[in-house]
Amino acid sequence: MDYDAIILGAGGAGLMAAATAGQAGARVLVIDHADRPGKKILISGGGRCNFTNTGAGPANFLSGNPHFCKSALSRYSQWDFLALVERHGIAWHEKTLGQLFCDGSARQIVAMLLEECRKGGVEIWLGTRIGEIEHADGRFRVAGCVARQLVIATGGPSIPKMGATGIAYDIARRFGLEVVPPRPALVPLTLGQEDALFTSIPGVSCPVVARVGDVAFEEAALFTHRGLSGPAILQASSYWRPGGTVSLSVLPDAAGTLRAARRHMPRSHLKAVLAQHLPTRLAEVLALRIGLTRELGNVTDADLDAATATLTRLTFRPTGTEGYAKAEVTAGGISTAALSSKTMEARDVPGLYAIGEAVDVTGWLGGYNFQWAWSSGVAAGLAIAARHGCP
Structure with missing residues (x-):
C-alpha cells in the first residue's frame, strides 16, 4: 500500500494534481469521503461548469500575498486547460466577461478529469474516511x-450540504502551517431593518456598479428578502468586511437625467422619471429613500445634487452574509507564506502540499476559482x- 503521493480530495484541484503526477510516472492515490468525485464541479455554472475565464490573471485573485498565484497561473494557463477540454471533444461556449461553459454538462469535465487520472494509473478511493494522519521518517500514513x-x-467549508468541511485547516495546523482566518466569499449580503425598503422588493434586479473601497464591479445586482445578491454583489462580497459598506451606482448619469427631466418635464415626479430607467418597484423605493415629493420643476439644484448622490452611490452597511451555506467559495485558508509558489509544497514540511480552495487564494466570480x-x-x-x- 505504498504510493509516491496521497492526495486528499477528489475535487478539481485534487484530480488535476493526481492526473499530472500519475501521467508523469508517479504512483498516486486519491482519497475522498464523498461518494462521487468532483461534486462541486457538477453543480457549478447551473450544471454546465464555468470551467475557466479567458481573462484569468493574477489581478483576479485575492490573497495575503497577491504575487503568490503568478507562477502557477503562468505555467498552466486558461488556454492550457481549454486545449485539454478540446482534446476531449467537449463543446464549449463563451458567455459575458470571458466566462467559458460546457455546451452540454458539467459531467463532461468530471469525466475528462477521471479519464486523465485513468491514463496516469491513479487510484481513487471514494467514501473513505481520512482519519488520523501519521508522519514519521519522512513518510505520511x-x-x-x-x-x-x-x-x-x-x-x-463553502456549500456544506455538498459535504464540504474545514478539514484542510485542521491538517495544516497539525503540521504547523499558519491558517488565514477563513470566511465566506462570493456570497449574498444581508441587510438590517434600516434598509427594509430594499428587502421589500425581492426578485428585482438591475445593472449596477458595486463598490467596496477602491474595488468596483459592473454587473447585475439582485434585491432579495434578506438583502443583496447577484453577480455584482457576490464579487463585492469577497472584499467586504463586517462593519464596512457597499455602495451601488444604479443610475450612473443621474445628474444629466434628472436635470433634463426638470427642464423638459417640469411637472413630472422623481418616481416617474426613475421608472423610465429602472424597474418600477426599485424606482418606487428609491424615490421614497430620496424623499423628493414635489414636481421636478420646483426642485432646487441642491435637492437634485442630493438625489444624484444617492443614485450614484446608494450606500448600505450590511449586517453580515448568508454564510458558507450560500457562499460559492471560501476566502482565507492555508497561508501562502507557508508554501512555495512554484510547487505548492510546504516550506518547513517536505513532501506536504496544499492546493486549490484550501489555500489563501480566492478568485473572482466567473471561472477564476476553477482556473486556480x-x-x-x-x-x-x-x-x-x-x-x-x-x-
Missing part, C-alpha cells in the same frame, strides 16, 4: 496507506513527479 508526499486538496484549481493542481503534480525522478 493515511487510511492504512503510506507515501512520501501528501497533498491537501479538500477545499474549504487547475493551475495549482498542475504545479503540485509536476513537483510530485520531479521529486521521484519521473520524466
Whole structure:
C-alpha cells in the first residue's frame, strides 16, 4: 500500500494534481469521503461548469500575498486547460466577461478529469474516511496507506450540504502551517431593518456598479428578502468586511437625467422619471429613500445634487452574509507564506502540499476559482513527479 503521493480530495484541484503526477510516472492515490468525485464541479455554472475565464490573471485573485498565484497561473494557463477540454471533444461556449461553459454538462469535465487520472494509473478511493494522519521518517500514513508526499486538496467549508468541511485547516495546523482566518466569499449580503425598503422588493434586479473601497464591479445586482445578491454583489462580497459598506451606482448619469427631466418635464415626479430607467418597484423605493415629493420643476439644484448622490452611490452597511451555506467559495485558508509558489509544497514540511480552495487564494466570480484549481493542481503534480525522478 505504498504510493509516491496521497492526495486528499477528489475535487478539481485534487484530480488535476493526481492526473499530472500519475501521467508523469508517479504512483498516486486519491482519497475522498464523498461518494462521487468532483461534486462541486457538477453543480457549478447551473450544471454546465464555468470551467475557466479567458481573462484569468493574477489581478483576479485575492490573497495575503497577491504575487503568490503568478507562477502557477503562468505555467498552466486558461488556454492550457481549454486545449485539454478540446482534446476531449467537449463543446464549449463563451458567455459575458470571458466566462467559458460546457455546451452540454458539467459531467463532461468530471469525466475528462477521471479519464486523465485513468491514463496516469491513479487510484481513487471514494467514501473513505481520512482519519488520523501519521508522519514519521519522512513518510505520511493515511487510511492504512503510506507515501512520501501528501497533498491537501479538500477545499474549504463553502456549500456544506455538498459535504464540504474545514478539514484542510485542521491538517495544516497539525503540521504547523499558519491558517488565514477563513470566511465566506462570493456570497449574498444581508441587510438590517434600516434598509427594509430594499428587502421589500425581492426578485428585482438591475445593472449596477458595486463598490467596496477602491474595488468596483459592473454587473447585475439582485434585491432579495434578506438583502443583496447577484453577480455584482457576490464579487463585492469577497472584499467586504463586517462593519464596512457597499455602495451601488444604479443610475450612473443621474445628474444629466434628472436635470433634463426638470427642464423638459417640469411637472413630472422623481418616481416617474426613475421608472423610465429602472424597474418600477426599485424606482418606487428609491424615490421614497430620496424623499423628493414635489414636481421636478420646483426642485432646487441642491435637492437634485442630493438625489444624484444617492443614485450614484446608494450606500448600505450590511449586517453580515448568508454564510458558507450560500457562499460559492471560501476566502482565507492555508497561508501562502507557508508554501512555495512554484510547487505548492510546504516550506518547513517536505513532501506536504496544499492546493486549490484550501489555500489563501480566492478568485473572482466567473471561472477564476476553477482556473486556480487547475493551475495549482498542475504545479503540485509536476513537483510530485520531479521529486521521484519521473520524466
